[in-house]
Amino acid sequence: MSLVTIQSLSFTYPGSSTQALSDINLSLAPGEYIAVVGANGSGKSTLIRCLNGLLVPPPGTVCVDGFDPAEPSGRVGARKAMSVVFQSPSDQIVASIVEEDVAFGLENLGVPYDEMHSRVDGALGAVDLLAERHRSPRFLSSGQQQRLAVAGALAMRPRVVAFDEATSMIDPNGRAAILGLMDNLVSSGITVIHVTHDMDEAARAQRIVVLSEGRLVFTGTPERLFASRDLDGYRLELPRSYDAALKLGLEPHAGEDAAGLGKRAARACGMDVLAMISRLEPAASPADGSPAGVTAFSVRDASMSYSAETAGGRPAVQRASIEIPAGTLVALVGKTGAGKSSLLQLLDALAIPDSGSVVSLGNTTSDRSADLRSLRMRAPLAVQRPESAIFEAYVGDEVAFGPRNQGIRGAGLVERVEAALDAVGLPFQTYRDVLTRTLSGGMKRRLALASILSLDPEALLLDEPTAALDPATRRDVLSLIQSYARQGRTVVMSTHSMDEAALADMVIVMREGAIAASGAPDTVFGDAWDESWGIGRPFSWTMAGAAKDELNMEAVR
Amino acid sequence: MKGIEFFRNVSIGRYVDVDSPVHRLTPVAKYLWLMAIIIPVSVSSSTAAVLACSIIALACTVLAHVRLGFLLRGFVPVLPLFGIAAVFQALLSWPGDASPILVAIGPASLSMREMMAIASMALRFVAMMLAIGLFTSVTTEGDTARGVEDLFAPLSLLGFPARGFALTIAVAFRFIPIVAGEFESVVKAQAARGADFGSGARGPIRKARAYLPLIVPVTIRALERAEALGEAMEARCYGVGPATRYVRSVGSTADTMARIGAVMFAVAALAGPLILGLH
Numbered sequence: 001m002s003l004v005t006i007q008s009l010s011f012t013y014p015g016s017s018t019q020a021l022s023d024i025n026l027s028l029a030p031g032e033y034i035a036v037v038g039a040n041g042s043g044k045s046t047l048i049r050c051l052n053g054l055l056v057p058p059p060g061t062v063c064v065d066g067f068d069p070a071e072p073s074g075r076v077g078a079r080k081a082m083s084v085v086f087q088s089p090s091d092q093i094v095a096s097i098v099e100e101d102v103a104f105g106l107e108n109l110g111v112p113y114d115e116m117h118s119r120v121d122g123a124l125g126a127v128d129l130l131a132e133r134h135r136s137p138r139f140l141s142s143g144q145q146q147r148l149a150v151a152g153a154l155a156m157r158p159r160v161v162a163f164d165e166a167t168s169m170i171d172p173n174g175r176a177a178i179l180g181l182m183d184n185l186v187s188s189g190i191t192v193i194h195v196t197h198d199m200d201e202a203a204r205a206q207r208i209v210v211l212s213e214g215r216l217v218f219t220g221t222p223e224r225l226f227a228s229r230d231l232d233g234y235r236l237e238l239p240r241s242y243d244a245a246l247k248l249g250l251e252p253h254a255g256e257d258a259a260g261l262g263k264r265a266a267r268a269c270g271m272d273v274l275a276m277i278s279r280l281e282p283a284a285s286p287a288d289g290s291p292a293g294v295t296a297f298s299v300r301d302a303s304m305s306y307s308a309e310t311a312g313g314r315p316a317v318q319r320a321s322i323e324i325p326a327g328t329l330v331a332l333v334g335k336t337g338a339g340k341s342s343l344l345q346l347l348d349a350l351a352i353p354d355s356g357s358v359v360s361l362g363n364t365t366s367d368r369s370a371d372l373r374s375l376r377m378r379a380p381l382a383v384q385r386p387e388s389a390i391f392e393a394y395v396g397d398e399v400a401f402g403p404r405n406q407g408i409r410g411a412g413l414v415e416r417v418e419a420a421l422d423a424v425g426l427p428f429q430t431y432r433d434v435l436t437r438t439l440s441g442g443m444k445r446r447l448a449l450a451s452i453l454s455l456d457p458e459a460l461l462l463d464e465p466t467a468a469l470d471p472a473t474r475r476d477v478l479s480l481i482q483s484y485a486r487q488g489r490t491v492v493m494s495t496h497s498m499d500e501a502a503l504a505d506m507v508i509v510m511r512e513g514a515i516a517a518s519g520a521p522d523t524v525f526g527d528a529w530d531e532s533w534g535i536g537r538p539f540s541w542t543m544a545g546a547a548k549d550e551l552n553m554e555a556v557r
Numbered sequence: 558m559k560g561i562e563f564f565r566n567v568s569i570g571r572y573v574d575v576d577s578p579v580h581r582l583t584p585v586a587k588y589l590w591l592m593a594i595i596i597p598v599s600v601s602s603s604t605a606a607v608l609a610c611s612i613i614a615l616a617c618t619v620l621a622h623v624r625l626g627f628l629l630r631g632f633v634p635v636l637p638l639f640g641i642a643a644v645f646q647a648l649l650s651w652p653g654d655a656s657p658i659l660v661a662i663g664p665a666s667l668s669m670r671e672m673m674a675i676a677s678m679a680l681r682f683v684a685m686m687l688a689i690g691l692f693t694s695v696t697t698e699g700d701t702a703r704g705v706e707d708l709f710a711p712l713s714l715l716g717f718p719a720r721g722f723a724l725t726i727a728v729a730f731r732f733i734p735i736v737a738g739e740f741e742s743v744v745k746a747q748a749a750r751g752a753d754f755g756s757g758a759r760g761p762i763r764k765a766r767a768y769l770p771l772i773v774p775v776t777i778r779a780l781e782r783a784e785a786l787g788e789a790m791e792a793r794c795y796g797v798g799p800a801t802r803y804v805r806s807v808g809s810t811a812d813t814m815a816r817i818g819a820v821m822f823a824v825a826a827l828a829g830p831l832i833l834g835l836h
Binding site: 049076080090091092096097099104106111117138153350377380381383388401402405451461 | 697698699724727728730731734735739742743745746747748749750751752753769770771773774777778782785786788789790791792793794795796797798799800801802803804805
């Protein structure tokens with residue numbers, strides 16, 4: 001008996017001419033764990049919204065626990081049976097106190113007072129947030145906020161929980177906690193639907209569903225998907241462990257983690273394993289033409305805090321000192337709230353230190369005579385989700401905004417816009433007159449990057465440039481950044497992906513506003529590594545570490 | 558932090574977390590006292606009534622262990638408004654004002670009666686700001702919303718959406734920092750591309766144009782986030798039927814006394830001066 005049944009489901013948004021979902025057929029059993037993958041805009045979120053009636057599917061196409069969300073009465077039943085955890089942690093919190101937020105759904109269902117309290121206790125316990133129950137959700141980390149959203153879902157006692165890219169905006173530790181919660185749900189008999197861009201996460205599921213342009217193009221076990229040759233066509237990629245196993249000549253196991261693969265590799269390959277693992281890493285390509293010995297950014301004992309004058313003020317950067325040589329690609333890592341965004345803003349003079357100093361491209365930012373406006377254009381910052389700042393109607397105008405502010409007009413302006421759009425893979429001739437609002441999420445991210453590249457900057461500051469992108473777009477954006485850095489320009493980017501960080505020339509680790517470590521990836525993820533940073537290691541490092549342990553164990557035996 | 562920051566200007570979270578008899582009152586009692594002070598202060602023509610309201614507000618502040626200085630700092634942003642009102646009081650003379658002139662500069666003069674009017678306005682102003690400041694210092698965001706629900710509970714029998722109204726207030730509280738954050742993020746994104754807000758542009762249209770890079774994305778983002786929150790609320794069965802409540806606002810006998818006291822005080826402050834013929 002299936003819990004969720006979808007039969008010939010098609011859905012078109014009002015006013016749109018193309019179908020967002022087209023003839024989907026799928027059924028889910030109780031306690032099943034499925035992953036839904038597909039490129040940005042492939043219809044994953046639309047599918048989830050059709051299941052619980054946030055979008056109204058055609059009658060008779062969807063059945064959740066016996067309810068048809070096309071009918072008003074069925075919608076309530078479907079929502080009771082299926083909870084959804086959404087992408088943005090802060091956008092699903094209603095109340096101003098943690099426990100009251102968990103109770104929100106129960107209040108709506110009219111659950112009696114005593115039962116409500118015992119259910120809230122149970123849900124908070126399940127996500128390990130009992131200690132925070134009386135706090136304001138505002139002061140929780142994004143990982144904790146997302147666990148709070150899970151608690152709100154669990155309190156409803158659902159039979160299905162859907163996670164709609166729920167791990168894409170939180171740091172590695174927070175992500176691991178949510179994945180652990182999913183496993184707990186599945187083992188307690190609840191069906192889990194996990195929408196994700198991360199193929200390693202998808203590989204943990206029992207079954208994977210692939211959507212491409214609104215069509216269901218694949219459903220089957222992860223092993224079958226990864227063995228098929230169609231991944232590129234779906235704009236997907238192999239999970240890291242699967243890919244690494246193939247490269248090491250081992251039989252790949254879907255859902256295996258880095259440590260598991262490392263141990264297996266050590267047993268199979270013996271002493272050669274470490275050399276083999278080190279060859280998996282793409283060799284860092286040194287930048288050409290970088291001026292030696294020149295410092296791009298120099299931070300000396302800088303501190304800054306938000307709302308310093310008020311009671312709620314908190315330090316964001318504490319006594320940070322770092323020298324960033326010109327022409328380096330720098331990765332900034334650390335837990336959420338560690339101060340990465342704040343440090344980037346200090347470098348861009350969008351924030352001025354309360355004490356200490358920051359010298360950006362030769363300008364001391366706290367100097368009253370410094371021309372901060374032109375400095376910002378020489379080293380522009382792409383804020384998180386930079387696409388949210390797009391405001392012009394047409395692509396070409398958006399990209400021209402920056403150079404216009406630099407006083408560039410006429411042929412020079414066209415040249416800049418053309419070069420920038422071509423660089424991000426949105427050819428000028430095709431896209432110059434396209435309406436910005438018609439672009440997909442991934443294209444908007446690239447447009448936002450083009451609109452700072454058109455400033456022809458000396459340095460780029462990027463705050464999580466690859467967050468929430470599908471694997472293919474992520475790869476495009478990364479190679480764009482790398483090719484920019486290879487021209488001898490400085491790039492400082494923050495990231496939650498240690499594999500991206502491992503590609504940089506220099507890694508800066510932040511913890512609680514301070515710089516905990518900095519240096520080449522080999523140093524930071526090698527000898528200097530400290531578990532307390534709370535960030536995890538790059539895949540190959542974790543694998544090599546596990547392989548080493550395994551070899552030592554064997555030696556002891 | 559210097560540079561670009563907007564959170565500083567958003568005054569929320571002024572709740573002072575201490576235990577006091579005033580804090581322990583139910584939200585309804587707090588609302589009733591807030592109105593018992595604000596209404597007479599705004600409409601009563603009796604200085605005695607306004608003075609009584611001020612004293613009550615001051616007494617509650619002491620009782621609530623809230624520092625007076627903390628409340629007074631809240632006045633600062635509205636002082637210019639008060640200044641303008643005072644200037645108008647001084648410049649516009651009453652017809653037939655025969656009270657002695659205190660100061661005269663050129664054609665403008667300040668009479669005794671005008672002086673008294675300004676003083677009385679200042680007193681009303683202080684009493685009102687004190688009452689509002691105190692209310693936000695002793696009431697959490699959640700209680701502010703729940704109090705509205707409780708206050709309008711009798712009307713909900715007639716079909717008034719008390720819970721929906723309360724939730725609107727709660728969501729508005731949630732949205733203040735969200736919109737401020739979006740605004741800050743967009744300002745930073747545009748500043749990084751060399752946008753220069755406000756300076757240089759002359760004329761209302763050019764000025765408005767200079768803010769276009771802010772208005773469009775901030776509006777879109779605020780709407781998107783509102784939609785996301787709306788979806789999350791709907792997914793959690795908002796509005797499906799009669800709701801229950803996680804937090805009960807049950808007061809003690811003292812609370813009931815406080816409610817009765819508030820109503821009696823308001824009646825006395827409004828009707829007393831009329832009956833006694835005070836002015």
